[in-house]
Amino acid sequence: MPIAKYISACALGALTMLGGAAPASSHSKVFGAPVVQQDALVERTEPKGYRPPDVTTLGGPFALTDPNGRTVTQDSFPGKWILLTFGFPGCRESCPIALDSLSKALELMGPEADAVQTLFVDISMDRKPDHKAMAQFISNFHESVVGLSGTRAQVSAMVRNYKIRREYGHVMVSARETGPRIDHSTFIFMIDPQRRTRSFFYHDLPAEKMVEQIRKTIAQGD
Template sequence: MKTVHLILWGAIAAGLVLFLWLNIFQDASHLIEDNSSQNTAVAFTPTFSLTDQSGNAVTEQTYRGKWLLVFFGFTNCPDICPTTLADLASVMEQLGADAKAIKPLFISVDPDRDQLETMAEYVSAFHPAIVGLTGTGPQIAETAGSFKAYFEKQPHESAPDGYTMGHTSAVYLVSPDGAFVRTYSYGTPPEEIVTDLRQKL
């Protein structure tokens, strides 16, 4: 009788393992597959009409022929923006002679505070190749929509003027013909970006 019980319990255990594998692990691998498919880049061509930190009117056409590294942020950003711009500066340094094919753009999502002089001083602190762009509220909103980027004004008592900005933290890679290629998520090591860019140059 004891042997029969052991066999039955063994069969139940084996059935449970099979059930879990079919219903949980298989589902988990399906979810991973779905997530990866969502991250597949969908081609689109972003557009903008803004002003650079020197006061020049620029559009997406101004930078045709260059690979663009585009980041949305604001000069009062306490962490994500300075970290990302420092990473982009490192990318440009590591690229060496290949950097001439790349143009990093920092697009402000806070046009009320990010005036031209502020933008010029801010981006120049990171790397001379980085161009700061700003514009009117509607221009910024249109530009962000074109890149499918998010930004939002958020009340914050301890921040300058009582607010901060929530925004997309990824860096957009745009091809020399103006098409969106991919994003680099926040915190992607500069070395990885450099390796990817060199494969594309």
């Protein structure tokens, strides 16, 4: 018996022994597992693969501290939309890209930019926030950007609420960075004046695209 027929016969026999399961299709060469015929597959109703989280489930109240020691909460900017992003002052990759593009976007928006407040939250895991480093880092960008730090509990709560991924890179410190390297989510979130998270976009969008995204979200109303 040719080996292909032998294998098919074995598979059929095995299926029969398994209590009358559907026989293998005539063209398959089965070894070791029953074949499910295509027409027997149940249509999948759940999408496969990665889906971003439902934006309405993100966010929540927060309490952090600016470099001058002032407490900043979700209520500190009444009537304004919040552009929120996460990073760390020692970052020399995604964080400067995000804040530089955001700064350009705010310039492009002109007076419209008064409707938004940009917040940059330090997700470093040091026990004590480095306000001095934050102030120095933020000074490189648009004057309206506010850098925020917090205790581990405060920052961890925010990280959980926005499903931010952050992990310490166990690598020798890059010459391009100062201090530890932290891989982290880089989305920029838009929060409406009612403090509901309405959208998020990538940190590396060109400034013009960011302006489009910001205007589009605001146009949807609060």
